[in-house]
Amino acid sequence: MKDQLKPGKLKSVSYAKWGYIFIIPFFVVYIGFTLIPQFLTLYNSLFENYRVGLNQIGPNYVGLENYKALFTAQSDGTILILKYTANTMIMWLMGAVPQFVIALLLAVFFTSARLNIKGQGFFKTVIYMPNLIMAAAFSMLIFTLFSKVGPIQLFLEQQGIIDHSFDFFAYRISVRSMVAFMNFLMWFGNTTIVLMAGIMGIDQSIFESATIDGANAWKVFFRITLPLLMPIFVYCLITAMIGGIQMFDVPQVLTKGNGLPNETTRTLVMYLNGYLGGKNYGMAGAISVIIFIMTGVLGGVVYKMLSAQYKEKTSAPKYHRKLQRGKEA
Amino acid sequence: MKKLLVILLAALMLVSVVACGTGTNEPAEPGDKATQAPAAEQGKVFNIYAWNEEFKGFFEKYYKVPEGVTVNWIINPSDNGVYQQKLDEALLNQANAPTDEKIDMFLAEADYIGKYVDSDYTMDISTIGYKNAPTMYEYTIKAASDTKGVCKGVSFQCCPAAVIYRKSIAKDVLGTDVPEEVQAAIDSWEKFDAVAAQAKEKGYYMTASFAETFRAFSNNCTKPWVDENNNIQFDDQITAWIDQTDNFIKNGYTLTAGVWDQEKTNQMFADGKTMCFFGPAWYYNFSMTNAMDPEAGCAGDWCIVKGPQAYFWGGTWLLAAAGSDNAEMLKDIFETFTVNTEVLEKMVKDDNQYVNNTDVVKKFAEDPEYGNTAILDGQNDIAVFYELAKDIKWENHTNYDQILNEGLQNKLQEYYNGSVDKDTAMKNFYAYVKEQYANLVVPEN
Numbered sequence: 010m011k012d013q014l015k016p017g018k019l020k021s022v023s024y025a026k027w028g029y030i031f032i033i034p035f036f037v038v039y040i041g042f043t044l045i046p047q048f049l050t051l052y053n054s055l056f057e058n059y060r061v062g063l064n065q066i067g068p069n070y071v072g073l074e075n076y077k078a079l080f081t082a083q084s085d086g087t088i089l090i091l092k093y094t095a096n097t098m099i100m101w102l103m104g105a106v107p108q109f110v111i112a113l114l115l116a117v118f119f120t121s122a123r124l125n126i127k128g129q130g131f132f133k134t135v136i137y138m139p140n141l142i143m144a145a146a147f148s149m150l151i152f153t154l155f156s157k158v159g160p161i162q163l164f165l166e167q168q169g170i171i172d173h174s175f176d177f178f179a180y181r182i183s184v185r186s187m188v189a190f191m192n193f194l195m196w197f198g199n200t201t202i203v204l205m206a207g208i209m210g211i212d213q214s215i216f217e218s219a220t221i222d223g224a225n226a227w228k229v230f231f232r233i234t235l236p237l238l239m240p241i242f243v244y245c246l247i248t249a250m251i252g253g254i255q256m257f258d259v260p261q262v263l264t265k266g267n268g269l270p271n272e273t274t275r276t277l278v279m280y281l282n283g284y285l286g287g288k289n290y291g292m293a294g295a296i297s298v299i300i301f302i303m304t305g306v307l308g309g310v311v312y313k314m315l316s317a318q319y320k321e322k323t324s325a326p327k328y329h330r331k332l333q334r335g336k337e338a
Numbered sequence: 339m340k341k342l343l344v345i346l347l348a349a350l351m352l353v354s355v356v357a358c359g360t361g362t363n364e365p366a367e368p369g370d371k372a373t374q375a376p377a378a379e380q381g382k383v384f385n386i387y388a389w390n391e392e393f394k395g396f397f398e399k400y401y402k403v404p405e406g407v408t409v410n411w412i413i414n415p416s417d418n419g420v421y422q423q424k425l426d427e428a429l430l431n432q433a434n435a436p437t438d439e440k441i442d443m444f445l446a447e448a449d450y451i452g453k454y455v456d457s458d459y460t461m462d463i464s465t466i467g468y469k470n471a472p473t474m475y476e477y478t479i480k481a482a483s484d485t486k487g488v489c490k491g492v493s494f495q496c497c498p499a500a501v502i503y504r505k506s507i508a509k510d511v512l513g514t515d516v517p518e519e520v521q522a523a524i525d526s527w528e529k530f531d532a533v534a535a536q537a538k539e540k541g542y543y544m545t546a547s548f549a550e551t552f553r554a555f556s557n558n559c560t561k562p563w564v565d566e567n568n569n570i571q572f573d574d575q576i577t578a579w580i581d582q583t584d585n586f587i588k589n590g591y592t593l594t595a596g597v598w599d600q601e602k603t604n605q606m607f608a609d610g611k612t613m614c615f616f617g618p619a620w621y622y623n624f625s626m627t628n629a630m631d632p633e634a635g636c637a638g639d640w641c642i643v644k645g646p647q648a649y650f651w652g653g654t655w656l657l658a659a660a661g662s663d664n665a666e667m668l669k670d671i672f673e674t675f676t677v678n679t680e681v682l683e684k685m686v687k688d689d690n691q692y693v694n695n696t697d698v699v700k701k702f703a704e705d706p707e708y709g710n711t712a713i714l715d716g717q718n719d720i721a722v723f724y725e726l727a728k729d730i731k732w733e734n735h736t737n738y739d740q741i742l743n744e745g746l747q748n749k750l751q752e753y754y755n756g757s758v759d760k761d762t763a764m765k766n767f768y769a770y771v772k773e774q775y776a777n778l779v780v781p782e783n
Contacts (some may be wrong), residue, residue, distance in 0.1 A: 062453040062737050063426060084782055089769060157601045179757035267748055270757030272766055283773040286419055293598045324420050
């Protein structure tokens with residue numbers, strides 16, 4: 010018996026367990042520092058739990074009261090959390106649209122065999138540079154430039170374009186543009202580099218055969234590059250969106266936490282941060298849960314929408330067939 | 339089988355993480371350990387929490403740290419209540435912190451001193467052998483005492499505040515720069531407003547910040563910001579300040595800058611166009627350095643007068659933290675900055691401070707030789723402050739004052755610079771208050 014079993018056992022020696030062992034650290038860290046805190050946040054959001062000075066109030070179980078409070082309208086009908094959600098999304102879109110357009114354009118230019126741009130390393134480094142600056146430092150810089158005693162204000166005053174009562178921080182469009190501009194400048198380089206990697210992953214022979222078949226640059230871009238790039242593009246878009254929903258440091262520092270003007274640049278996380286000032290874990294928890302749900306839903310929607318399109322468009326063979334049919338005819 | 343093992347392992351890890359989590363989540367009990375009498379053995383590390391470098395400067399200049407003791411300064415800015423948040427965290431953890439990391443002393447301002455004084459986190463200073471000197475201003479003792487009258491700290495300064503005016507501008511506007519005559523011209527708010535109109539005609543600003551006069555009003559309130567049922571209430575003085583500011587902004591008598599903004603402090607340079615600044619003695623060194631700038635400044639072009647309404651502003655109290663193991667050093671520091679006349683006289687002469695010792699300030703007030711030349715034209719400012727300090731009372735303060743005072747100014751600033759209407763500004767103020775203090779009741783919003 011024993012003799013028979015031994016060789017059999019030897020055959021079934023498997024190294025798969027090492028795979029599991031190697032991924033344990035990730036799961037431990039993920040469970041300990043992400044999953045459990047997430048459930049604790051959900052749990053905390055069901056309690057009245059804050060501090061007044063040095064005195065702790067609660068925690069008292071209040072069910073969904075915190076959520077109810079968040080969605081209660083003010084006397085003029087505004088629901089603050091929805092207003093701040095809108096602020097966040099608008100500022101993100103204002104930065105993300107140019108970010109993706111420019112990044113796509115640059116990625117295509119840099120990878121184009123026809124253009125063959127020289128000094129790519131230099132440009133890639135330069136466009137990535139803004140990302141290396143601390144967001145807070147960058148905001149301080151922009152704040153100083155546009156403040157009432159800053160060089161831009163003084164210059165425009167000297168030119169007689171504006172008078173002294175003008176204040177860049179009194180206009181919604183100007184402050185939101187500053188935030189969007191900073192986010193754009195900080196992130197377009199990063200997106201360019203990821204998209205370039207995506208494009209370079211596409212088989213060059215497809216581009217070549219398309220060119221030989223007489224497709225112009227537009228057609229190559231829309232019919233080959235974009236569809237085949239879609240998985241990477243969706244990844245970029247979703248990670249950028251998650252970052253956008255969590256936008257905090259840039260507007261916080263730029264407006265000194267005041268969301269100037271009239272709370273139109275206060276983002277969701279700035280709202281959350283306001284509650285943390287009073288150690289209001291109940292309300293802050295409820296906001297976090299809402300942000301989490303929102304991120305999940307939006308991520309899912311974007312993924313579904315774009316990847317469905319991607320499936321339709323990756324019918325590259327169809328395109329070839331069309332071309333061939335055209336030739337035959 | 340292997341799967342089971344993996345799941346088991348993962349579950350074990352999970353349990354251990356959870357266990358750790360609940361272990362450290364125990365809220366720190368304010369505590370028994372912290373309030374124990376200080377041990378005779380003195381600690382080697384002295385930790386001080388502060389919100390700026392002002393006192394640090396005096397401390398390093400005038401206090402000789404005992405040999406072998408390291409002094410740690412933990413400085414957090416007070417904007418948006420950050421200083422208090424950090425300090426609260428540290429105090430709540432005081433009982434569990436290792437001896438060398440416990441706070442020994444921390445600084446507190448008039449706006450929130452009550453919160454710390456009325457808690458177990460501060461220590462009765464009579465237990466470390468410090469006796470309140472009779473030369474200290476009564477209000478500074480009252481502010482540092484809890485509801486039972488137990489004193490928890492001392493203040494090294496007394497903060498009667500005045501109107502600090504530019505002589506050359508006053509001469510142009512009023513035809514005189516003599517303090518008595520300037521005072522006669524602005525000794526009520528009606529007159530002050532009238533002079534503002536005159537200044538405007540000549541191309542000057544009366545004040546350089548919409549909130550410049552805030553403290554002059556708010557420190558004369560007859561009821562506290564928050565009543566016993568946690569309702570926010572607006573005192574007539576606050577309303578009067580808002581009315582005055584509406585008028586000032588509408589007519590261009592002042593700027594839309596905040597009290598600490600650079601746009602305002604730029605007005606202190608020689609080419610500034612502002613006649614009046616409001617502040618106590620600490621304001622010179624701390625906020626008027628532009629005026630004393632050797633090149634662009636205008637030192638000597640300033641005088642002080644009482645102004646429309648007597649008030650005081652700020653003040654820094656040194657509080658003894660419960661759980662400190664440096665009782666002797668604490669006592670020593672308190673004595674240095676309240677009764678050591680040699681040090682205090684230097685602080686008046688060299689640093690233009692108004693110290694918390696009536697003997698010392700009286701001596702300077704009555705000294706015909708003394709005059710402030712660092713910023714003023716040689717006027718005896720101590721004599722002016724000495725008169726003003728007699729009337730300071732400590733009343734109607736709440737622990738919420740910092741957030742309410744600053745929040746109101748921040749939100750109204752948006753109204754004054756034209757980005758929102760007044761109702762919206764007030765709504766934003768109430769929303770801000772609710773975020774910071776969930777227990778406060780704000781008007782229907």
